[in-house]
Amino acid sequence: AQKVTQAQTEISVVEKEDVTLDCVYETRDTTYYLFWYKQPPSGELVFLIRRNSFDEQNEISGRYSWNFQKSTSSFNFTITASQVVDSAVYFCALSEPGGSQGNLIFGKGTKLSVKP
Amino acid sequence: SQTIHQWPATLVQPVGSPLSLECTVEGTSNPNLYWYRQAAGRGLQLLFYSVGIGQISSEVPQNLSASRPQDRQFILSSKKLLLSDSGFYLCAWSFSGSSPAQYFGPGTRLLVL
Numbered sequence: 001a002q003k004v005t006q007a008q009t010e011i012s013v014v015e016k017e018d019v020t021l022d023c024v025y026e027t028r029d030t031t032y033y034l035f036w037y038k039q040p041p042s043g044e045l046v047f048l049i050r051r052n053s054f055d056e057q058n059e060i061s062g063r064y065s066w067n068f069q070k071s072t073s074s075f076n077f078t079i080t081a082s083q084v085v086d087s088a089v090y091f092c093a094l095s096e097p098g099g100s101q102g103n104l105i106f107g108k109g110t111k112l113s114v115k116p
Numbered sequence: 117s118q119t120i121h122q123w124p125a126t127l128v129q130p131v132g133s134p135l136s137l138e139c140t141v142e143g144t145s146n147p148n149l150y151w152y153r154q155a156a157g158r159g160l161q162l163l164f165y166s167v168g169i170g171q172i173s174s175e176v177p178q179n180l181s182a183s184r185p186q187d188r189q190f191i192l193s194s195k196k197l198l199l200s201d202s203g204f205y206l207c208a209w210s211f212s213g214s215s216p217a218q219y220f221g222p223g224t225r226l227l228v229l
Contacts, residue, residue: 035217043204045160045220091160103150104218106160 002027004094006107014115021077021110023092033095034075040088082114118143122207122221129228135194137224139207147209149190154204202228
């Protein structure tokens with residue numbers, strides 16, 4: 001069955017610390033996509049990244065980086081030198097089988113609090 | 117560029133009253149459209165999705181319905197609200213195709229009293 005697990009319910013760090021948000025997924029598909037979204041206190045979900053199952057290269061975007069490892073079915077997200085503005089709930093998501101409708105399966109989210 | 121609008125931003129309704137939430141997308145044609153509900157500020161539950169005008173798929177049986185009267189308009193409705201309908205409702209759109217990213221609107225906070 002398709003499933004996304006974000007085992008960390010809440011994380012609290014002090015500004016400038018690095019923090020890694022874990023995401024483990026289960027799928028029977030050989031082709032699939034993984035996503036990360038950020039939900040700040042305002043509520044709107046902000047798209048961060050989409051990766052396909054054939055591209056295992058790590059990606060870096062500014063202070064954000066993503067580590068995709070098919071061998072462990074993980075797609076972890078690291079924020080370097082965290083800032084207060086990074087405080088939000090972060091969701092990992094997996095594409096449903098087939099994918100034609102674009103439906104996503106979301107994890108339950110990790111609430112990150114960055115304290116000054 | 118594409119933008120997505122939702123209204124109202126907040127709504128307080130009595131139990132048993134009707135509901136209509138609207139979502140519109142600008143800057144694209146024939147998008148996939150989605151309605152989600154987020155209860156207790158956490159998990160996202162997909163309620164409905166649509167791949168075209170008049171085409172609605174429901175993910176969970178419930179008190180709500182959805183309609184897509186125009187290409188870029190998606191409406192969430194209820195004839196009689198229940199207390200359990202309270203939550204944060206998010207509309208999203210995506211391009212059609214293989215597992216595209218979804219882009220979310222600002223959401224509507226609904227409180228049923």
